[in-house]
Amino acid sequence: MSTTLEYLSWLIRDAGLIELCQMDHGKLDIGWYDSADNLLHDARTMAGSGNLFTTINRIDLNAIKAHLEAERRVVLNKVCRTPDAAVTRYCRLFFDFDPKRPTDTSSTAAELAEAEARARGLARRLAAVGWPAPAIGMSGNGYHLQFRTALPNTPEVKAQLAAICQGLHLEFSDDVVQFDRSVRNPARLCALYGSVKRKGPNTPERPHRKSWINIPQDWQQVHPRQVAALADHFARQSAAAMPTTRDRSPVGAPAVSGRGDFSTLDVVAWFAAHGTHVGALSGIKHGVKCPWSSEHTSASPRTGSDSIIYESDGGWPGFHCSHSHCTGRTIRDVMALWGDADAYCSGEFIREAAHA
Ligand SMILES: [Zn+2]
Numbered sequence: 001m002s003t004t005l006e007y008l009s010w011l012i013r014d015a016g017l018i019e020l021c022q023m024d025h026g027k028l029d030i031g032w033y034d035s036a037d038n039l040l041h042d043a044r045t046m047a048g049s050g051n052l053f054t055t056i057n058r059i060d061l062n063a064i065k066a067h068l069e070a071e072r073r074v075v076l077n078k079v080c081r082t083p084d085a086a087v088t089r090y091c092r093l094f095f096d097f098d099p100k101r102p103t104d105t106s107s108t109a110a111e112l113a114e115a116e117a118r119a120r121g122l123a124r125r126l127a128a129v130g131w132p133a134p135a136i137g138m139s140g141n142g143y144h145l146q147f148r149t150a151l152p153n154t155p156e157v158k159a160q161l162a163a164i165c166q167g168l169h170l171e172f173s174d175d176v177v178q179f180d181r182s183v184r185n186p187a188r189l190c191a192l193y194g195s196v197k198r199k200g201p202n203t204p205e206r207p208h209r210k211s212w213i214n215i216p217q218d219w220q221q222v223h224p225r226q227v228a229a230l231a232d233h234f235a236r237q238s239a240a241a242m243p244t245t246r247d248r249s250p251v252g253a254p255a256v257s258g259r260g261d262f263s264t265l266d267v268v269a270w271f272a273a274h275g276t277h278v279g280a281l282s283g284i285k286h287g288v289k290c291p292w293s294s295e296h297t298s299a300s301p302r303t304g305s306d307s308i309i310y311e312s313d314g315g316w317p318g319f320h321c322s323h324s325h326c327t328g329r330t331i332r333d334v335m336a337l338w339g340d341a342d343a344y345c346s347g348e349f350i351r352e353a354a355h356a
Contacts, residue, residue: 001212001213001214002135002193002212002213002214002215003194004040004043004192004193004194004195005036005037005040006215007135007193007194007213007215008036008039008040008054009036010148010215010219011036011054011056011091012033012034012035012036014058014091014092014148014150015055015056015057015058015059015089015091016034016058016059016061017032017033017034017058017059017060017061017064018032018033018034018039018054018055018059019031019032019033019054019055019059019081019082019187019189020032020033020039020042020043020046020052020053020054020192021052021053021054021055021081021189022046022050022051022052022053023050023051023053024049024050024051025050027050028079028081029046029079030079030080030081032059032061032064032082034061039054043192043195047195047196049198050198051191051195051196051197051198051199052191052192052195053189053190053191053192054189054190054192055082055087055187055188055189055190056091056092056094056146056188056189056190057087057089057090057091057092057153057186057187057188058087058088058089058090058091059082059086059087059088059187060086060087060088063083063085063086064082064083064086067080067083067085067086068080081187082187083187084153084185084186084187086187087153087186087187088152088153089150089151089152089153090149090150090151090152090153090157090161090186091148091149091150092146092147092148092149092190093145093146093147093149093161093164093222093227094144094145094146094188094190095119095122095134095144095145095146095147095168095179095180096139096142096143096144096179096180097115097116097118097119097122097142097143097144097172097177097178097179097180098115098141098142098177098178098180099111099112099114099115099141099142099176099177099178100175100176100177100178101141104199104200105199105200105201105206106140106141106197106199106200106202106203106206106207106208106209107140107141107142107206108205108206110298111141111176112138112141112142112143113324114176114177114322115141115142115143115177116138116143116324117322117323117324117327118143118172118177118179118322119136119143119144119145120136120143120327120328121172121320121322122145122168122171122172122179123136123145124328124330125171125318125320126147126230129226129229129230130226131147131222131226132147132148132216132218132219132220132221132222133216133218133219133220134146134147134216135213135214135215135216135219136213136214137191137193137211137212137213137214138209138211138212138213139191139197139211140191140196140197140199140208140209140210140211141197141199141209142177144190144191144213146190146213147221147222148219148220148221148222149221149222149224149227150221150224151224151227153186157227159231160227160228160231161227161231163231163232163234163235163238164227164230164231164234165179165180165181165182166181166234166238167230167233167234167237167238168181168234169181170282170283170285171283171285171310174281174301174303174305174306174308175301175303175305176301176305176306176322177322191211192211193211193212193213194210194211194212195210195211196208196209196210196211197209197210197211233313237283237284237313238283260341260342260343260344260345260347260348261345261347261348262316262317262331262335262341262345263312263314263315263316263347264312264345264346264347265312265316265317265341265344265345266344266345266346267286267309267310267311267312267317267319267331267344268286268309268311269344270338270340270341270344271286271288271309273344274291274338275289276288276289276290276291278303278304279303279304281303281305281308284310284311284312284313285308285309285310286304286308286309286310286311287303287304287305287306287307287308288304288307288308288309288319289304289307290306290307290321290323290326291334291337291338292321292323292325292326292329293307293323295323295325295326296323296325296326297323297324297325298323306321306322306323307320307321307322307323307326308320308321308322309331316331317331318330318331319331319333319334
């Protein structure tokens with residue numbers, strides 16, 4: 001677990017200036033800081049009530065000053081948030097998983113665990129395409145991933161982020177956990193980790209929790225090219241309007257394990273052959289009965305959306321189960337368990353270019 005001071009020090013380093021915002025029953029209290037120590041000192045004095053948030057992107061101090069002057073010329077003592085136009089750079093790609101639950105309540109432990117499984121699943125999904133490890137945060141009611149970035153606040157970047165959020169929403173939202181697809185404004189706020197999140201009444205089942213964040217030892221930036229590539233991937237995927245069902249027989253006789261080109265694996269036919277395909281969900285997603293469902297401690301929804309396969313989008317197809325017993329399991333584990341994936345590949349893995 002990282003300390004709040006460590007988190008704020010990273011933020012000062014990347015963003016230069018941080019807005020601290022306390023929301024207490026609709027009342028806002030706002031200040032800007034260029035020192036992690038000073039911010040933390042003030043946050044501690046405000047921590048007794050309401051909820052504390054900070055900005056996460058780079059802010060231009062002169063733009064703030066100009067904005068405050070202009071606003072306060074109209075209304076004296078007006079409380080102003082950071083305007084979006086004062087944000088020069090996205091320092092964090094922020095992904096937010098929130099359990100579905102009654103409005104204005106805190107999460108139960110089980111709901112929180114579902115959000116954690118999705119967040120860790122997304123971190124693995126992005127690690128598979130070469131993204132560095134994110135910081136993982138617990139907001140009090142859900143889970144956050146924060147990737148370090150340095151992306152200019154431009155319409156082009158905003159469009160990239162929109163494509164990514166929509167694509168990830170399709171992959172990771174279901175009737176249990178919601179992936180926040182809205183591309184929030186650049187001056188968006190994020191929980192101040194280490195503070196208590198107070199939402200609804202504090203009950204044993206739905207308690208107020210102290211948020212936390214875990215920052216990787218070597219917290220590397222995601223390269224702008226990686227962000228652009230992922231945006232492009234999702235943009236092409238949505239344009240392709242992929243079919244959701246396929247009627248194709250396995251090609252070829254069962255081969256020796258490991259001979260198949262798994263990017264040609266017909267993952268739907270493969271799961272169907274094992275009697276575990278439940279139904280198409282959306283896009284390239286299908287609900288399945290998890291091969292390890294006997295280990296699960298909670299029941300599955302009828303759509304099978306707690307355990308999901310993805311058809312190939314050029315690379316290997318994917319498998320993700322949101323139950324905690326399956327944390328870390330990927331399509332490779334299913335291949336190892338069943339041992340017959342090659343029979344459902346239309347192509348053979350070829351090491352040499354020539355194959356006379
Ligand atoms: Zn499972």
